[in-house]
Amino acid sequence: MSKQILILPGDGIGPEIMAEAVKVLELANSKFQLDFELSYDELGGAAVDKYGVPLADETLERARAADAILLGAVGGPKWDAIDPAIRPERGLLKIRSQLGLFGNLRPALLYPQLAAASSLKPEIVSGLDILIVRELTGGIYFGQPRESKVLENGERMAFDTLPYSESEIRRIAKVGFDMALVRGKKLCSVDKANVLASSQLWRAVVEEVGEDYPDVELSHMYVDNAAMQLVRAPKQFDVIVTDNMFGDILSDEASMLTGSIGMLPSASLDSNNKGMFEPCHGSAPDIAGKGIANPLATILSVSMMLRYSFNQVAAADAIEKAVSNVLDQGLRTGDIWSEGCEKANTQVMGDAVVAAL
Amino acid sequence: MSKQILILPGDGIGPEIMAEAVKVLELANSKFQLDFELSYDELGGAAVDKYGVPLADETLERARAADAILLGAVGGPKWDAIDPAIRPERGLLKIRSQLGLFGNLRPALLYPQLAAASSLKPEIVSGLDILIVRELTGGIYFGQPRESKVLENGERMAFDTLPYSESEIRRIAKVGFDMALVRGKKLCSVDKANVLASSQLWRAVVEEVGEDYPDVELSHMYVDNAAMQLVRAPKQFDVIVTDNMFGDILSDEASMLTGSIGMLPSASLDSNNKGMFEPCHGSAPDIAGKGIANPLATILSVSMMLRYSFNQVAAADAIEKAVSNVLDQGLRTGDIWSEGCEKANTQVMGDAVVAAL
Numbered sequence: 001m002s003k004q005i006l007i008l009p010g011d012g013i014g015p016e017i018m019a020e021a022v023k024v025l026e027l028a029n030s031k032f033q034l035d036f037e038l039s040y041d042e043l044g045g046a047a048v049d050k051y052g053v054p055l056a057d058e059t060l061e062r063a064r065a066a067d068a069i070l071l072g073a074v075g076g077p078k079w080d081a082i083d084p085a086i087r088p089e090r091g092l093l094k095i096r097s098q099l100g101l102f103g104n105l106r107p108a109l110l111y112p113q114l115a116a117a118s119s120l121k122p123e124i125v126s127g128l129d130i131l132i133v134r135e136l137t138g139g140i141y142f143g144q145p146r147e148s149k150v151l152e153n154g155e156r157m158a159f160d161t162l163p164y165s166e167s168e169i170r171r172i173a174k175v176g177f178d179m180a181l182v183r184g185k186k187l188c189s190v191d192k193a194n195v196l197a198s199s200q201l202w203r204a205v206v207e208e209v210g211e212d213y214p215d216v217e218l219s220h221m222y223v224d225n226a227a228m229q230l231v232r233a234p235k236q237f238d239v240i241v242t243d244n245m246f247g248d249i250l251s252d253e254a255s256m257l258t259g260s261i262g263m264l265p266s267a268s269l270d271s272n273n274k275g276m277f278e279p280c281h282g283s284a285p286d287i288a289g290k291g292i293a294n295p296l297a298t299i300l301s302v303s304m305m306l307r308y309s310f311n312q313v314a315a316a317d318a319i320e321k322a323v324s325n326v327l328d329q330g331l332r333t334g335d336i337w338s339e340g341c342e343k344a345n346t347q348v349m350g351d352a353v354v355a356a357l
Numbered sequence: 358m359s360k361q362i363l364i365l366p367g368d369g370i371g372p373e374i375m376a377e378a379v380k381v382l383e384l385a386n387s388k389f390q391l392d393f394e395l396s397y398d399e400l401g402g403a404a405v406d407k408y409g410v411p412l413a414d415e416t417l418e419r420a421r422a423a424d425a426i427l428l429g430a431v432g433g434p435k436w437d438a439i440d441p442a443i444r445p446e447r448g449l450l451k452i453r454s455q456l457g458l459f460g461n462l463r464p465a466l467l468y469p470q471l472a473a474a475s476s477l478k479p480e481i482v483s484g485l486d487i488l489i490v491r492e493l494t495g496g497i498y499f500g501q502p503r504e505s506k507v508l509e510n511g512e513r514m515a516f517d518t519l520p521y522s523e524s525e526i527r528r529i530a531k532v533g534f535d536m537a538l539v540r541g542k543k544l545c546s547v548d549k550a551n552v553l554a555s556s557q558l559w560r561a562v563v564e565e566v567g568e569d570y571p572d573v574e575l576s577h578m579y580v581d582n583a584a585m586q587l588v589r590a591p592k593q594f595d596v597i598v599t600d601n602m603f604g605d606i607l608s609d610e611a612s613m614l615t616g617s618i619g620m621l622p623s624a625s626l627d628s629n630n631k632g633m634f635e636p637c638h639g640s641a642p643d644i645a646g647k648g649i650a651n652p653l654a655t656i657l658s659v660s661m662m663l664r665y666s667f668n669q670v671a672a673a674d675a676i677e678k679a680v681s682n683v684l685d686q687g688l689r690t691g692d693i694w695s696e697g698c699e700k701a702n703t704q705v706m707g708d709a710v711v712a713a714l
């Protein structure tokens with residue numbers, strides 16, 4: 001039976017970069033006889049416009065039924081002033097949570113061809129290859145109770161709750177250790193155990209899981225120190241595992257170390273490795289519609305999908321090689337362009353990857 | 358009446374760097390006729406050793422009675438295994454909270470003489486001068502309830518609470534705006550209002566306070582983006598105001614951009630500008646007792662004390678000039694040393710500042 005891929009282009013530059021990624025996916029589909037069937041729907045602002053909500057029930061059902069989901073990006077100023085309950089991001093959070101996509105893999109990889117794009121000195125970042133494993137369906141993002149209210153004295157106050165259970169920590173820790181096993185065998189768990197009760201449990205459970213992974217060198221780091229060490233000496237890290245909020249912050253910081261966030265894909269997996277795949281960057285409303293966005297992160301998300309959800313290693317490798325090939329040719333979108341390279345728009349870049357593949 | 362200064366050397370390198378800062382303080386005291394009276398006590402691990410708790414009641418009383426507090430640093434492996442309730446950091450958190458030191462000022466300033474020490478490219482950080490204003494007595498650091506428990510199914514779980522009230526946000530926002538007024542007139546408030554209820558209130562209240570500051574250009578940024586922008590283009594920031602946890606992470610990241618966290622002081626102020634002053638760096642147990650730590654952050658904390666708590670602008674400026682002078686002479690402790698400079702130990706560095714003053 002053929003595999004169902006649900007495509008959610010989203011907002012802003014989403015449709016433009018997705019068009020290129022789909023070309024690559026279609027080619028891989030026939031070339032490697034993957035037997036994929038593609039269907040399309042909306043998420044985020046585009047879904048608000050079409051359905052009145054950022055994730056319609058029917059879209060969620062389609063996502064449940066699909067074998068994998070490819071997402072562009074969501075959000076934009078058009079929906080900034082709407083009711084917070086139906087903001088574009090709510091659709092993203094809901095699909096993550098409803099599909100149980102707790103394991104978020106965010107590589108921060110420096111492409112040697114793009115070394116100059118980093119704001120860090122070359123010796124600090126050359127060869128950088130970190131994987132951040134972020135817990136994606138728990139913690140303060142979804143913790144209850146959360147409320148905004150008016151106190152008796154008339155003052156407003158609001159609060160959120162940061163909860164973690166042993167099983168939530170255990171399953172994400174396992175993802176971290178499993179990833180470390182097939183990479184550099186080093187796992188750094190990041191928390192704030194000197195302050196937070198949830199972090200103390202986090203650290204204890206990660207330690208316990210570590211007993212099953214004698215070959216992985218486990219360390220712990222406070223989040224403030226991690227934010228510092230990522231700037232000071234990022235190559236000390238192999239795999240970092242951390243909670244939802246810390247992972248949000250640190251993965252963005254780490255991706256920016258490479259200077260080319262337009263290159264970085266991500267995967268969000270459930271316990272059966274079914275997943276949603278999307279670029280790390282956002283919907284970039286400022287350049288939407290201009291045809292100049294970098295489609296490579298979305299194309300590399302296709303590669304992650306093939307690797308993690310379908311175990312199609314050859315096809316995944318081929319796409320990554322094609323991307324590297326295009327960089328070798330000197331083609332660059334504006335975000336990664338530097339002196340001596342050839343400026344390419346979104347479509348030229350996508351076509352070049354197709355040609356290289 | 359003379360002003361009372363309470364000196365808390367703390368742990369690790371604390372006593373060593375404090376000895377140098379006190380030399381500078383004593384000299385400023387006589388030179389500028391400040392009429393300061395110094396007394397000493399313990400905080401953190403040293404207090405655990407002496408009193409059995411990281412902040413003794415009598416120390417807290419002394420701190421309350423003092424006009425300002427100068428702190429070295431707390432913590433170290435010696436106390437890593439003790440009861441979490443009396444860990445050294447608890448003393449720090451308690452003194453902040455009990456004295457109402459809600460306004461934490463953390464400058465991230467690149468000394469031109471040390472430009473080479475940054476891991477970022479010179480053009481990205483040269484002239485960097487950011488002030489991070491961190492809320493220090495609220496949020497998830499102190500929120501109740503917080504608990505660790507065993508669920509009915511036998512699973513452990515733990516949670517923390519992140520609360521903010523309107524008045525807490527208002528007073529720290531004011532500090533942010535006031536600082537921006539006397540600096541570059543730009544304030545960036547950092548939150549996660551697309552996810553957190555507390556951040557939505559934060560953003561709303563900061564907006565309201567902003568109405569009283571028409572001359573300050575206010576912007577808002579999500580914390581993940583801020584972590585990215587600090588790496589990409591840190592000079593876009595003037596003053597950043599943010600909550601306790603985000604401020605912890607971002608101020609460490611920002612300080613590391615300068616490459617010389619050993620140079621950065623901080624102030625924690627109450628609503629009357631009474632405050633505690635301490636270096637941004639930690640107790641560095643690995644180099645404690647060797648006499649090689651950089652005392653300049655503590656010396657510059659003395660300058661912040663004179664400036665913010667005692668309005669002794671001339672004396673504060675003189676100390677800063679003396680530090681800059683010592684850097685011009687080419688003297689460097691190991692943490693900021695680079696080719697062509699002269700290596701100096703803690704005491705040589707302190708004496709040089711005294712001489713320059």
Ligand SMILES: CC(C)[C@H](C(=O)O)[C@@H](O)C(=O)O
Pocket residue numbers: 089092093248551552581
């Ligand atoms: C859009 C936002 C809710 C989201 C998050 O915070 O998780 C984004 O920043 C991300 O990292 O995917």
Ligand SMILES: CC(C)[C@H](C(=O)O)[C@@H](O)C(=O)O
Pocket residue numbers: 194195224446449450605
């Ligand atoms: C020691 C620790 C509790 C403290 C904090 O998190 O506030 C420290 O990191 C700081 O930033 O002063």
